[in-house]
Amino acid sequence: HSAKSFAGSEGAPLLVVATPTGQLHELGALLAASLAVNLGWRVTYLGASLPAAEIAGAARQNRARAVALSLVYPDDDARLESEFIRLRELLPAEIPILAGGRVVSAYRDSLEKIGALEMRDLAHLGDTLDQLRKPTTKP
Numbered sequence: 001h002s003a004k005s006f007a008g009s010e011g012a013p014l015l016v017v018a019t020p021t022g023q024l025h026e027l028g029a030l031l032a033a034s035l036a037v038n039l040g041w042r043v044t045y046l047g048a049s050l051p052a053a054e055i056a057g058a059a060r061q062n063r064a065r066a067v068a069l070s071l072v073y074p075d076d077d078a079r080l081e082s083e084f085i086r087l088r089e090l091l092p093a094e095i096p097i098l099a100g101g102r103v104v105s106a107y108r109d110s111l112e113k114i115g116a117l118e119m120r121d122l123a124h125l126g127d128t129l130d131q132l133r134k135p136t137t138k139p
Contacts (some may be wrong), residue, residue: 018045
C-alpha cells in the first residue's frame with residue numbers, strides 16, 4: 001500500500017488522510033486531502049480501508065499534526081469501534097483525529113469514546129484545519 005504525498009509549503013503541518021478498515025469509498029478522503037493542500041498543509045494520503053496500525057504508523061513516522069478519517073459506507077460496521085479505539089491507543093495523545101463523511105453520525109458514539117472531532121462538512125474541516133495550524137500558546 002503506497003502512500004501518496006501531496007506537496008505543501010515547507011515546514012507546513014502534515015495531515016494523514018485515510019478511510020478506516022471496511023470503508024471502501026475514497027472520494028471524501030480525496031476531497032479532504034485536496035482541501036488541506038489548498039489550506040497550505042502537507043498531506044500523506046493513505047487511501048481506503050486501512051487498519052488502525054497502518055494509519056497510526058504513518059502518522060507517527062511523518063510526525064503528523066492530525067489524522068483525518070473519511071466515513072462514507074457502510075454505516076453499520078461493528079468492527080469500526082475497535083479500530084477507532086486501537087487508532088487512538090496507537091497515536092500520540094496530542095494528535096487529534098478528525099472524522100467526517102456521509103455516515104459519520106452513524107459512528108458518533110464510537111467516535112466520542114476516542115475524543116474524535118466530528119466534521120460536519122468540508123467547510124467545518126477547513127475551519128478546524130485552520131485552527132490546528134495556529135501555533136499553540138503554552139501558558
